[in-house]
Amino acid sequence: MTKHNHTTYAILGLLTIGCHSGYAIKQMIDQSLNHFWKVSYGQIYPTLKKLVADGLATVQESSQEGTPDKKDYFITAKGKTALLEWLQSPVGDVPVEKNDVLLKVFFSRHQPHDKTIAHLKTYRQKLQERYQTYEAIAEMITSSLHNEEDAPYWLFTLNYGRRMTAAAIDWCSDTVREINDWEE
Known part of the structure; x- marks a missing residue:
């Protein structure tokens, strides 16, 4: 085959x-x-x-x-x-995410903290915009496509994206707070 x-x-x-x-x-x-x-x-x-x-x-x-x-x-x-x-078929390995923000944070000791914080704040803003997009998609599915047989499964995958995005937003906020605590 x-x-x-x-x-x-x-x-x-x-x-x-x-x-x-x-x-x-x-x-x-x-x-x-x-x-x-x-x-x-x-x-x-x-x-x-x-x-x-x-x-x-x-x-x-x-x-x-x-x-x-x-x-x-x-x-x-x-x-x-x-x-x-x-x-x-069985689920394979957990996929590895390529994320340039994480790569930059990993090496951020080589730049001033304010630059790292700026990256994190920009990333958090983009994540918040993505989250709002997911909310709009969920609303569209539940209001307009709820009769589709696949709609519950679409919402399951969308919920994964919402949860991952919310977790990433929280991570950004926590990381900025921790970096700011170093300055005190």
């Missing part, structure tokens, strides 16, 4: 919720998955082509006047089986 990466399964999953074109897949990724899974246009179309070649999806082309032909992709029974097998 062909080995597939996680992006393959992300796209297979998106095919199950009505995202059938490369454009629709990219829109959904930008609006939801992008908060925890990054996928570029450069990955979407080759992955869709591979899904079709591997029999995990089919493609239906329809001509459009004045624009390129439209391609709609649909998950096959084999694709649903592959997605289910992946969903049920």
Whole structure:
């Protein structure tokens, strides 16, 4: 059996919720998955082509006047089986986060404390903006998409993001406070 990466399964999953074109897949990724899974246009179309070649999806082309032909992709029974097998496979290692703020803090003894505090305050502000975005998404799901079968699962992943973001905000505040305590 062909080995597939996680992006393959992300796209297979998106095919199950009505995202059938490369454009629709990219829109959904930008609006939801992008908060925890990054996928570029450069990955979407080759992955869709591979899904079709591997029999995990089919493609239906329809001509459009004045624009390129439209391609709609649909998950096959084999694709649903592959997605289910992946969903049920054991969880791998905990992913390692790449975070330039943490990297800067790690080496911050080499700069004045006020510079480190400025980085932390900027980061906290960005985290607070992200948290507000998550709140808005939660409100949109609960008010407009609550009838979707996937809505509870969307909220579970969103809740993870909210909790991680709240913890990071708290960490920023605590770290700034500790650095300020050194100055006294």
